[in-house]
Amino acid sequence: MPTDTPPTGNDALLRQHGLHVTAQRLAVLRAVAGRPHGTADDIDKIVRAELGAISRQAVYDALGTLTDKGVLRRIQPAGSPARYEDRVGDNHHHLICRACSRMVDVDCAVGYTPCLTAADDSAYEIDEAEVIYWGRCPECVASAAAASGG
Numbered sequence: 762m763p764t765d766t767p768p769t770g771n772d773a774l775l776r777q778h779g780l781h782v783t784a785q786r787l788a789v790l791r792a793v794a795g796r797p798h799g800t801a802d803d804i805d806k807i808v809r810a811e812l813g814a815i816s817r818q819a820v821y822d823a824l825g826t827l828t829d830k831g832v833l834r835r836i837q838p839a840g841s842p843a844r845y846e847d848r849v850g851d852n853h854h855h856l857i858c859r860a861c862s863r864m865v866d867v868d869c870a871v872g873y874t875p876c877l878t879a880a881d882d883s884a885y886e887i888d889e890a891e892v893i894y895w896g897r898c899p900e901c902v903a904s905a906a907a908a909s910g911g
């Protein structure tokens with residue numbers, strides 16, 4: 762049996778970002794992968810169901826560390842709790858339903874950052890333009906139509 766296989770997956774991912782591999786961080790990564798755009802609360806529930814002996818604060822700390830290191834991406838929609846995802850580095854955007862808060866990915870039409878040109882950049886070196894499209898998802902449009910259609 763070969764015992765020198767290089768680490769793959771999330772172990773390697775953490776090491777690449779200079780992070781120690783811990784059960785908490787691995788569980789948080791798995792939870793985010795399984796529930797893209799989940800809130801910290803969502804992730805906390807999943808991780809604690811899996812690990813049991815982990816505090817809410819430890820889950821939040823792990824999320825913060827993984828986000829700071831660029832392993833996870835945090836999206837902070839106005840008036841909504843932050844969401845987390847593991848699809849990083851591709852400059853994709855998001856659609857959010859105003860009715861049910863469901864969030865889905867939408868690929869950037871331009872592809873590179875920043876994908877919007879500021880009319881006046883005030884001499885800032887801009888590296889990101891965060892785009893969130895707000896509206897209603899197909900299910901909510903359909904149920905609204907059904908409700909008003911009689």
Ligand SMILES: [Zn+2]
Pocket residue numbers: 858859860861862863897898899900901902
């Ligand atoms: Zn909806």
Ligand SMILES: [Zn+2]
Pocket residue numbers: 798846848853854855865866
């Ligand atoms: Zn996304």
